[in-house]
Amino acid sequence: xxxxxxxxxxxxxxxxxxxxxxxxxxxxxxxxxxxxxxxxxxxxxxxxxxxxxxxxxxxxxxxxxxxxxxxxxxxxxxxxxxxxxxxxxxxxxxxxxxxxxxxxxxxxxxxxxxxxxxxxxxxxxxxxxxxxxxxxxxxxxxxxxxxxxxxxxxxxxxxxxxxxxxxxxxxxxxxxxxxxxxxxxxxxxxxxxxxxxxxxxxxxxxxxxxxxxxxxxxxxxxxxxxxxxxxxxxxxxxxxxxxxxxxxxxxxxxxxxxxxxxxxxxxxxxxxxxxxxxxxxxxxxxxxxxxxxxxxxxxxxxxxxxxxxxxxxxxxxxxxxxxxxxxxxxxxxxxxxxxxxxxxxxxxxxxxxxxxxxxxxxxxxxxxxxxxxxxxxxxxxxxxx
Amino acid sequence: xxxxxxxxxxxxxxxxxxxxxxxxxxxxxxxxxxxxxxxxxxxxxxxxxxxxxxxxxxxxxxxxxxxxxxxxxxxxxxxxxxxxxxxxxxxxxxxxxxxxxxxxxxxxxxxxxxxxxxxxxxxxxxxxxxxxxxxxxxxxxxxxxxxxxxxxxxxxxxxxxxxxxxxxxxxxxxxxxxxxxxxxxxxxxxxxxxxxxxxxxxxxxxxxxxxxxxxxxxxxxxxxxxxxxxxxxxxxxxxxxxxxxxxxxxxxxxxxxxxxxxxxxxxxxxxxxxxxxxxxxxxxxxxxxxxxxxxxxxxxxxxxxxxxxxxxxxxxxxxxxxxxxxxxxxxxxxxxxxxxxxxxxxxxxxxxxxxxxxxxxxxxxxxxxxxxxxxxxxxxxxxxx
Numbered sequence: 001x002x003x004x005x006x007x008x009x010x011x012x013x014x015x016x017x018x019x020x021x022x023x024x025x026x027x028x029x030x031x032x033x034x035x036x037x038x039x040x041x042x043x044x045x046x047x048x049x050x051x052x053x054x055x056x057x058x059x060x061x062x063x064x065x066x067x068x069x070x071x072x073x074x075x076x077x078x079x080x081x082x083x084x085x086x087x088x089x090x091x092x093x094x095x096x097x098x099x100x101x102x103x104x105x106x107x108x109x110x111x112x113x114x115x116x117x118x119x120x121x122x123x124x125x126x127x128x129x130x131x132x133x134x135x136x137x138x139x140x141x142x143x144x145x146x147x148x149x150x151x152x153x154x155x156x157x158x159x160x161x162x163x164x165x166x167x168x169x170x171x172x173x174x175x176x177x178x179x180x181x182x183x184x185x186x187x188x189x190x191x192x193x194x195x196x197x198x199x200x201x202x203x204x205x206x207x208x209x210x211x212x213x214x215x216x217x218x219x220x221x222x223x224x225x226x227x228x229x230x231x232x233x234x235x236x237x238x239x240x241x242x243x244x245x246x247x248x249x250x251x252x253x254x255x256x257x258x259x260x261x262x263x264x265x266x267x268x269x270x271x272x273x274x275x276x277x278x279x280x281x282x283x284x285x286x287x288x289x290x291x292x293x294x295x296x297x298x299x300x301x302x303x304x305x306x307x308x309x310x311x312x313x314x315x316x317x318x319x320x321x322x323x324x325x326x327x328x329x330x331x332x333x334x335x336x337x338x339x340x341x342x343x344x345x346x347x348x349x350x351x352x353x354x355x356x357x358x359x360x361x362x363x364x365x366x367x368x369x370x371x372x373x374x375x376x377x378x379x380x381x382x383x384x385x
Numbered sequence: 386x387x388x389x390x391x392x393x394x395x396x397x398x399x400x401x402x403x404x405x406x407x408x409x410x411x412x413x414x415x416x417x418x419x420x421x422x423x424x425x426x427x428x429x430x431x432x433x434x435x436x437x438x439x440x441x442x443x444x445x446x447x448x449x450x451x452x453x454x455x456x457x458x459x460x461x462x463x464x465x466x467x468x469x470x471x472x473x474x475x476x477x478x479x480x481x482x483x484x485x486x487x488x489x490x491x492x493x494x495x496x497x498x499x500x501x502x503x504x505x506x507x508x509x510x511x512x513x514x515x516x517x518x519x520x521x522x523x524x525x526x527x528x529x530x531x532x533x534x535x536x537x538x539x540x541x542x543x544x545x546x547x548x549x550x551x552x553x554x555x556x557x558x559x560x561x562x563x564x565x566x567x568x569x570x571x572x573x574x575x576x577x578x579x580x581x582x583x584x585x586x587x588x589x590x591x592x593x594x595x596x597x598x599x600x601x602x603x604x605x606x607x608x609x610x611x612x613x614x615x616x617x618x619x620x621x622x623x624x625x626x627x628x629x630x631x632x633x634x635x636x637x638x639x640x641x642x643x644x645x646x647x648x649x650x651x652x653x654x655x656x657x658x659x660x661x662x663x664x665x666x667x668x669x670x671x672x673x674x675x676x677x678x679x680x681x682x683x684x685x686x687x688x689x690x691x692x693x694x695x696x697x698x699x700x701x702x703x704x705x706x707x708x709x710x711x712x713x714x715x716x717x718x719x720x721x722x723x724x725x726x727x728x729x730x731x732x733x734x735x736x737x738x739x740x741x742x743x744x745x746x747x748x749x750x751x752x753x754x755x756x757x758x759x760x761x762x763x764x765x766x767x768x769x770x
Contacts (some may be wrong), residue, residue, distance in 0.1 A: 321422060
């Protein structure tokens with residue numbers, strides 16, 4: 001049996017109810033949601049609506065149709081960045097963003113969008129005063145992650161939301177690492193757009209994700225096509241979710257996501273969050289006592305979204321990952337984690353780190369075994385030096 | 386038991402191997418493909434590669450990496466239309482396109498792309514000479530469907546490919562209604578870009594689809610983000626499939642699609658095609674003898690991709706669809722099928738039609754029962770007139 005600590009890439013295993021819901025969808029629904037009037041199509045539409053409602057509840061979205069489904073968080077982020085920013089606009093972002101934010105921004109930069117990257121400190125903390133000071137009359141958007149995918153440090157999105165609201169600009173939050181773990185309320189936190197993935201802490205299948213938008217935030221679509229609505233028109237409808245959901249959506253995946261979110265809500269997010277933070281505390285406390293190990297990010301689990309990065313003195317991170325996998329069956333992710341700026345921020349560019357990330361199903365025993373393995377590898381490595 | 390004749394919206398039921406493959410993926414793979422180095426991630430990447438290879442084989446694509454996965458055919462079409470056409474360019478299309486082609490084109494028209502819609506005749510046939518004559522020095526692309534989603538009429542894509550090749554322009558084919566049924570060979574047919582969906586004749590789950598590109602056809606991405614490759618760079622990689630596959634892909638869906646395509650290939654596409662054409666022949670012959678019924682499209686099943694549209698004299702199409710569903714358990718799609726131009730072409734705009742579409746699993750008995758139901762409804766309707 002392997003120990004899976006790569007939940008920040010995708011959570012595994014999934015709750016058994018997820019696959020059951022997908023099988024049930026094939027059996028009892030299976031039509032194309034919103035396309036035809038018959039029973040299987042209507043059943044598919046119901047499944048999609050139920051998941052949409054659960055996500056609206058989870059994220060504090062008042063109008064269910066403001067939650068749209070995308071193939072992943074990357075698509076959701078691209079929809080907002082390309083559908084809102086024009087040449088001459090200014091956007092603020094942070095130095096710990098994933099390439100899902102940075103690559104579209106760098107592309108927009110070439111067509112005249114101005115980007116300011118606000119530096120976080122070397123533990124990933126962001127001073128919101130730096131954000132505030134960087135706002136200019138041309139600033140239209142703050143695009144920031146809720147938590148670093150490399151070191152787990154949580155950024156102060158509610159404070160950023162307050163600043164955005166006061167300045168009359170918009171806040172886009174990349175919740176890829178926090179949706180389904182941290183407490184998010186779009187209204188309370190003044191978030192205008194929330195991009196999330198379904199297959200990490202929300203526990204759903206790959207191929208799911210979405211975007212929640214405040215009703216007063218209008219975005220141009222990235223993809224145009226059939227929506228099952230206003231079939232008589234060759235012009236894209238202008239209401240949500242249809243405007244941003246062209247083509248057949250991943251209803252079977254959304255059925256699975258619904259079952260996972262339903263389980264999350266019944267267990268209670270605070271309980272799952274506490275479990276994950278306890279695992280992170282256990283891991284940080286254990287690993288910080290191992291000679292030769294350097295831990296990155298915050299030492300306070302309260303500020304951590306379930307992700308820890310480290311390096312072992314004298315061992316290349318890819319090699320450490322390989323030994324953990326092959327000698328101990330411990331699965332991690334090594335390297336730069338699609339976030340070069342974050343690694344520059346913490347001082348691990350270009351060599352990278354070994355990243356450990358927990359899920360709701362990770363156990364304290366698994367963390368113990370992992371710490372034991374790290375101790376053994378560190379001891380062996382110091383002997384050979 | 387219902388009779389499902391809405392396979393042009395999404396095929397149902399799926400082959401049992403599809404769900405088995407998805408369950409197997411969760412059990413034995415389940416990592417994030419191409420992201421981490423560990424066994425579950427590598428297993429996920431293998432599953433994705435296998436499906437990619439099967440699709441390359443099916444469509445005559447020499448280089449496997451030229452097949453990219455998208456969430457649906459609509460995304461694939463948008464990638465090519467937005468990633469290739471610039472203001473001042475001219476594009477040819479046909480009068481039977483789905484809104485997945487027409488809505489992005491109408492949007493591009495507003496930013497200076499010139500569009501010429503070549504009319505098909507009222508049975509959906511396209512005269513390729515009309516295409517040829519419409520080419521101007523500004524023409525860059527022919528964007529056309531392989532078969533009408535309303536009446537099933539197959540368009541001469543290989544001839545269009547020849548014309549495009551000779552004129553030095555590109556051909557984009559929307560194979561939503563034909564992939565997994567008709568014979569498609571990108572090399573032989575001179576197709577530069579092939580957009581396909583996974584959940585119709587290919588028999589896979591919703592949430593899957595893709596784009597196959599000729600190696601010499603370069604397209605700008607629609608979505609930018611993490612690819613698991615060149616993590617150190619904030620610039621999108623320029624090689625396929627990574628360039629056009631940002632973010633986590635729907636690997637569980639792709640696992641299911643692989644099982645379906647594998648089944649298709651083992652059964653043999655010609656055999657499945659013959660079965661579906663026989664069902665269409667049976668349906669057309671039977672329905673054409675029912676008083677009051679008007680059939681649209683070609684009367685020759687050889688030219689039909691498994692879709693028949695009709696109307697019954699004096700009965701609104703949505704009502705006919707409802708009676709078929711509620712009194713007979715026969716599931717169809719009524720209305721305009723996201724293709725207003727096609728309905729204008731056949732003379733059924735804006736009232737629409739009732740559409741019947743078959744799958745590999747549709748039986749001759751089901752067609753018999755459907756014809757019997759249509760006869761009964763037609764008789765009852767003529768009595769009440």
